[in-house]
Amino acid sequence: MTEEIKIQAQILTNEVCQFTVDRPILPKRSAFFSQKEDAKGSPLPEALFAIDNVVAVLISGSVVKVTKTNDEQWMPIAKQIGAAIRKQIQSGQPLVAEEDVRRSASEIDLRKKVETILNNEINPLIAQHGGVVSLIDVRGADLYLQLGGGCQGCGMADVTLRQGIEASIRRALPEVEEVLDVTDHAAGTNPFYSPTKK
Template sequence: TVTRYSEGIVGMSTAEISITGEPISEATCRFTVDRPVYPDRSFAFLNKAQAQGSPLAERIFAIDGISRVIVAHNQVTVNKTVAEQWPQIGRLVGAAIREHVASGDIAVSDEAWEGMPSTDEIRESVQRVLDAEINPSVAEHGGVIRLIDVQENRVFIQMGGGCQGCGQANVTLKFGIENVIRASVPEVAEILDVTDHAAGRNPYHTPSKK
């Protein structure tokens, strides 16, 4: 069960910054800010050392137990390794985001991009993961995942067959596809589903309750 929580944070003089935290798992929480943090771009910080020179990630990695930070437009996705629950550690993350937005600092430095694989390299790596790991699994249920496009470190996929229109498609994306791709291609910051699920074989089918 996903529990959302929100907090109003006052910063930038009298402006209120609204942040909503959505725990995706015990280890991962996505924070949505009411304004762009890194407009129309995304970046995955894999460790504290990589965050050097990027003020937002530096602030979040200063919190004990943070292992990964993904910044994407108005969302910040954070992984933790500590046992503290998200409502507690989330307040610290929210304060770090507030401090960053109020400062006017850049979210991601140009230097952070220097070690990024090329778009073609990311495309080839993601396609290998789809072919070797993901599609053999979803094929057992009559599904297929297609790689549609890669823009910088953003991956666009399309679900077909039994996956298109499935009521569990979002769960499959968040807990299956994203985890498998990022395990092999950690530089990927966003994985976006561009499927027209309403046109699927079983549009938004929900298994009957017994």
């Protein structure tokens, strides 16, 4: 008889749900997959990306954090994710390719540091203009940032990003290489400063 695997799902936001498994699946290590293509060769994230609307997977210790698109309800997707995790664990095979774990270790570390800066220093200040910045991805030492709220489409968004956010991150983390803006500024609906043709 197969041993029961207990998984607790905790919805963190409409996009992110955390699945805590009753046993370690990547002991003391982490791997992050920001797109389906990155997961090739790693069975667990590959299986999770096969579920509709899954867009990112973070595996750390006994926790799997899954990001999905905004439009769907969590309940049916969470059940599929739980089933996929169980199936992969029961297979007895390595869940994540070793090279993905190695690649991701420094990225995960960098991600934590950047998120700390964004959450503790940057976001409280740009919130004064209704803005917010999110770390979307870390690739090597490159950061992919997304501006939202009042920053999205704002005439001063580039100044805030380059002279404020980037300068602040680089001062604290000189190992950072590129800081890339992946914001769709044209989709912003409430920019703090609207550019004009002058």
